[in-house]
Amino acid sequence: MSTRGRNALKELEQNFSVLDSLYTLLIFVLFITFMPCIVFLYFVVATCRIAWLRFLEQRFPDLEFIRTTSVRTCVDTIRNQGIITLLLQVKGECIIDQLKAQIKNEILDRVKDGRLVFPHLSMALTSRYGRYAWIPKSGQYFNLDNHIVLANPTFRGGPVTNSNIQEYISDIVSKYLPADIPPWQITVINCHDGFYLLIRLHHLYPSEDNLGLGDLLMLKPATDMEENYEDRSTMTFNPDSTQHLLAGTFKTPQAIPEVYEHVCETLANSWNEIVSLYDPLENVLVNKKPPTLKSFFMLFLIINVSVMKELSRSNKSDIFRVFKIEADRRGFTFGFLCRSIKTTLSPTIIIHSIISWTWWFFIKFLLHIPVTIMHCIRDTPLYIYWLVLLLRIFHEICYLGKIIYTAPRVLLEEICFPENPGNSHHLQTVSLCGRKVVCWSNPIPLHIIKKIRDVTNSASCEIILSATAKALQAYFTKVHMPIPESVITIARFIPQEGLLKQSSSSSFHSGGGLLCLPLPTNSPINDPVKCLQGLQCSLYQARSHQAALYLASVYQLDYGLLPKVLPTVCARLLLNMLSRRYAVTLTQVDNSSSFAEQQTRRLLWGQEVENIMYWRPPQANISMSLTLMSYGDSVRLGVMTDAQLSNHHNGIANDFCNYINELAVAVGISELQERDH
Known part of the structure; x- marks a missing residue:
């Protein structure tokens, strides 16, 4: 390129940079200008909801209404409820009477200060004029046998085995929970050398009753597991525990x-x-x-x-x-x-x-x-220390100020701007029926992931995310649909100890924050290394530009703010529109503690939990929910989709393992071991 051409290009870049800065300033000024209107709207909506709640309480005095309005309650419908689903694979024989006794004594009858800790577990859930409510009188008809169910040992004319367990569990998940009983159920499925516990419960239990999944799963607390080790010096620190998909999005001030x-x-x-x-x-x-x-x-x-x-x-x-x-x-x-x-x-x-x-x-x-x-x-060294500390404080204040300044633009672009035509795909337009089907991949040994990480100089989350992107690319090929440049996902990270916490465990949290992460699906099909590099670039850009969105989601100032400042009907319409754009959600569940990832959990009576799978319920127009579940010494991909996609959702889980294997071979590692489900 000639000198004149380079100068013209440089001048064009400078002009674009000036326009970009002016655009950011304009969005920030408009945000500050409309802030009083947002606050006023918040108080108006809150006042109207309080008045409406008072009317409902007087109109239906026998019901106990839910007082909060969340994103899930806004988009909940009879056909598409937010049902959290977990699956535990346990060694040994299940004594169902023991399980019922533990549930009754440890959860249903648990008392604190003379009151039941989880009273709503025995109450049916109903809805009146768009507002959820518990039915206290239904507690007298509560029957534990309706909620702890022993599954039929046969499926489609044959016994339930590891070869058809996924189809069997998917068939159970696809059926709605009974509407006339409390919306939770534990299904016990006996298999060859153990049993499965399939837990399904309404999202209101963890959010409203502070019910920890570790309570309902009857798991021993993680602290008790750590204390059972005789020689704590043999515990190895997991250096990869912090390499999750949100790591580095926000630089915590020090x-x-x-x-x-x-x-x-x-x-x-x-x-x-x-x-x-x-x-x-x-x-x-x-x-x-x-x-x-x-x-x-x-x-x-x-x-x-x-x-x-x-x-x-x-x-x-x-x-x-x-x-x-x-x-x-x-x-x-x-x-x-x-x-x-x-x-x-x-x-x-x-x-x-x-x-x-x-x-x-x-x-x-x-x-x-x-x-x-x-x-x-x-004391000169002390003064130098304080001078350096003041400079660091100034740098951190500038960093936080930049995040606050750019936050309105980031939120506006990620939430409200139309989708890039190159990223439009079939999953955004599929007609949903509301019923859900599930599957999960074979376990991928973590030592294989670490070997690939060491060779490619990448993070573990980048490796499994790239395999997920390749699996989605293969999905579009199999359904004979155009392959988009990338699939925009709502990506979250949940610590394993936060997901499986107990209600009394205040030291752990369920995690927070999200990224709008594009999974690149236009990489060469036969080049997994290129896909990994494309994913690294996409993840780096998301982390670099979405610190404001991450912090907003942590403090419920993004999508969680919509139900608070908008009437429920308006919030539902806007959330349905947004979920059409972000039709795929991605959740990474990993161990963030400093102990070795080989640690597994046990039930209260000592039986070892071999595997755990978690599915975040897709609602509104979200058609697919993906979970990267790390447990023990392996990682799996869990897939929950609308039943309309049931013909091809198994292929995504299978291709995930195939592409991990292909990447291992491409970088010179060919010892990926096949494992049973």
């Missing part, structure tokens, strides 16, 4: 929390010193000294802080009464004020103060200058 902790510690030490010097309740010698105005104001400050603590601790409302009690305990009276003024204005104190200031300024200060200089020289 300098700001460090300074915040230091400031809090300094203030706490200073306050303790003030209390020890001026509070009569802590220092009995205070009353033996003549009070001054300084001690008066210090004691006044101490009393006010004590009043605030007492009000927050006991929820008392009479602030003047509490202040009087605290003042009387410390002898803080009008006479104390008079004595403080008299002592401070006495000639002896004034002369003593003048002499002290003169001594400090003319003698002590001048003599202390050389010592101060020596101390500064000695």
